Amino acid sequence: MKGMTIIVKKTTQLIAGMIFLYGIYIILHGHLTPGGGFAGGIILAGSFILLILAYGSDFLILVRKESGSTIYENLGVLVFLFLALTGLLFGGRIFFANWLPHGTPGELISAGFLPLYNICVGIEVAASILSIFLALIIFKEEILK
């Protein structure tokens, strides 16, 4: 896939970092404001997709990036499952027990496990969407070769 013009590349350089930060904000404040793991994860993947569309695949070694994203995707789900399983050990033998202290409602560090679940789901969704996009691009490059 070919890249776009210099105007698009420069604008992408300026904006992609801010989109990434906004995705992290949406994920971390999932238990306080609207948003959460799913929305923030797709915003994170969107910043990567923007970079790939603007710069083309000549600049990026896509296959290595794809194996990285599949690893993070599986890791996200496994950590999510592991955190849920800890409820069986410490939370009175209940799956998905929220046994961490809840803290003051409304603060950033509160609500026990919910921010951790949000982070896991955010990483997993971002890596999944990016994996599908990279698979489509790699498929086309392999066809053309």
Add this chain to the structure above:
Amino acid sequence: MELTISVIVGFMILGAIYAIHARDILSAVIAGGIVGYSLVICFLLIKAPDLAIVQIVVETITLIIMIAVVLDSSRTEAYGRFDGQAYATAGAALVILLILFWLFRHASASLDHFGEGTLRMSDAYINGAVEKTGSVNLVTGVIFDFRGYDTLGEATVLVTAVLGVLTILRIRGRK
């Protein structure tokens, strides 16, 4: 409020009909975007900002991927012949549509008025959810605490979808 939502839903139906009948696939994809973005406005009107954020982000990413795919492949649609079998299929679809319409008409007569009253189960979620989960955002409290199994299932569905895509699209094996 109901009038506004009805007008927006009318736009969605028009966009969907245009997307089916458009000769150019690119304009069909963009007309399909009308449906998604109108749904965002509907979610905002009935005060569901969580769903609105997810819907607008997913719609944008999907539209970008679809447009990139269409621009790289053909833009004209391949039309088939309209023979006897097609008439039979259309007739069966029409009959099923009428039966479904009749069933939904009966079911909606027994529901509450739009926007009033809650289900019995949601009362248990709403009352004292902040004390139970510690989360100020009720939606996060429900999907990660009360309905944790559902969220785990959704995450697993996404992983399975990626596995399927990689299995189908991989031409050469990885070393």
